[in-house]
Amino acid sequence: VLAAANELLAEKGLSAVTMRAVAQRLAVAPNAIYSHVANKTELVDEVLDAVLAKVDVPRVADPAEALYELMSSTHAVLLRHPDLVPIFLSRQGSRGANAQRLGEVMHDVLAEAGVTGAAAVEARRVLIIFTIGFAAFSGAPRDDGVPAAELQRHFDSGLRWLLSGILPK
Amino acid sequence: VLAAANELLAEKGLSAVTMRAVAQRLAVAPNAIYSHVANKTELVDEVLDAVLAKVDVPRVADPAEALYELMSSTHAVLLRHPDLVPIFLSRQGSRGANAQRLGEVMHDVLAEAGVTGAAAVEARRVLIIFTIGFAAFSGAPRDDGVPAAELQRHFDSGLRWLLSGILPK
DNA sequence: ACCTGAACACCGTTCAAGT
DNA sequence: ACCTGAACACCGTTCAAGT
Numbered sequence: 001v002l003a004a005a006n007e008l009l010a011e012k013g014l015s016a017v018t019m020r021a022v023a024q025r026l027a028v029a030p031n032a033i034y035s036h037v038a039n040k041t042e043l044v045d046e047v048l049d050a051v052l053a054k055v056d057v058p059r060v061a062d063p064a065e066a067l068y069e070l071m072s073s074t075h076a077v078l079l080r081h082p083d084l085v086p087i088f089l090s091r092q093g094s095r096g097a098n099a100q101r102l103g104e105v106m107h108d109v110l111a112e113a114g115v116t117g118a119a120a121v122e123a124r125r126v127l128i129i130f131t132i133g134f135a136a137f138s139g140a141p142r143d144d145g146v147p148a149a150e151l152q153r154h155f156d157s158g159l160r161w162l163l164s165g166i167l168p169k
Numbered sequence: 170v171l172a173a174a175n176e177l178l179a180e181k182g183l184s185a186v187t188m189r190a191v192a193q194r195l196a197v198a199p200n201a202i203y204s205h206v207a208n209k210t211e212l213v214d215e216v217l218d219a220v221l222a223k224v225d226v227p228r229v230a231d232p233a234e235a236l237y238e239l240m241s242s243t244h245a246v247l248l249r250h251p252d253l254v255p256i257f258l259s260r261q262g263s264r265g266a267n268a269q270r271l272g273e274v275m276h277d278v279l280a281e282a283g284v285t286g287a288a289a290v291e292a293r294r295v296l297i298i299f300t301i302g303f304a305a306f307s308g309a310p311r312d313d314g315v316p317a318a319e320l321q322r323h324f325d326s327g328l329r330w331l332l333s334g335i336l337p338k
Numbered sequence: 339a340c341c342t343g344a345a346c347a348c349c350g351t352t353c354a355a356g357t
Numbered sequence: 358a359c360c361t362g363a364a365c366a367c368c369g370t371t372c373a374a375g376t
């Protein structure tokens with residue numbers, strides 16, 4: 001079921017992931033899906049978390065650089081699924097297993113950099129929101145002519161600004 | 170038509186803004202709406218821009234403080250329409266008249282602060298995305314117990330970090 | 339445990355026709 | 358210019374029933 005949903009996502013985007021389409025792909029009646037998943041929200045949540053599995057966890061010594069790479073990798077993965085990103089943003093609350101794993105990685109790296117406690121929670125939240133938010137914006141269908149490379153540079157700048165605000169000097 | 174759509178939004182949220190519901194409120198057949206609007210996307214775009222009319226444009230001398238207040242006001246307005254925000258983020262490209270007006274205000278204030286040209290475009294984009302992104306996250310239905318005041322503080326911190334990165338020292 | 343058939347209460351949109 | 362009636366091609370979800 002989850003596999004079928006992910007295939008549909010990869011092939012035809014989020015709007016093609018309907019209960020009925022998933023059922024059809026499995027050569028089964030539409031309502032049969034409800035034997036495996038409570039409702040569409042739950043299905044989508046699982047699909048979302050599956051995407052996060054593709055984020056690379058960096059292994060570099062410098063914590064500032066590790067954070068930079070972690071957020072860049074997340075940004076890149078999200079850009080490959082533009083239609084998912086807005087839903088990501090509205091659902092976010094460390095739901096899935098992969099989301100939680102990434103949250104812990106961030107926590108550890110921040111601790112290495114000397115940021116702990118409430119400051120770490122704050123830093124993590126700001127970085128996550130900035131990253132997902134930027135991906136949502138950049139991945140949207142563009143009617144203006146802004147090139148992807150420029151958006152990428154702006155993401156970089158913003159990320160650096162935040163990191164230099166977050167990390168102790 | 171637009172008025173009916175905005176009423177529905179205010180009363181019952183975005184999901185209640187359907188072509189059929191708007192038609193019903195006007196005591197008219199569903200397809201009659203298509204005499205006044207090309208499709209649902211166009212309707213929603215107009216509803217979105219109407220919301221932006223509520224943002225206060227600050228008139229304080231210090232450009233740093235003006236930017237802070239402008240973004241805070243935008244954030245506050247967006248938080249009053251949580252279900253709209255994800256769509257905002259995915260549609261953003263200076264579409265509506267109000268969005269454009271706010272963009273120009275930001276441009277002017279940045280110029281006062283000595284930020285012009287490509288740097289101004291970059292700063293504007295980063296600030297807008299951060300603000301909308303944070304509103305999208307904060308406005309989402311919370312299953313975790315994070316209090317609104319804490320999210321507000323984190324928005325503030327992030328905004329200050331960005332501003333100190335953006336503005337010349 | 340997993341599936342089907344049938345139905346309910348919806349969507350956005352189009353087309354031809356009326357005034 | 359603005360509306361209607363009727364239809365098309367969809368949705369998510371539920372319920373009773375079958376294996």
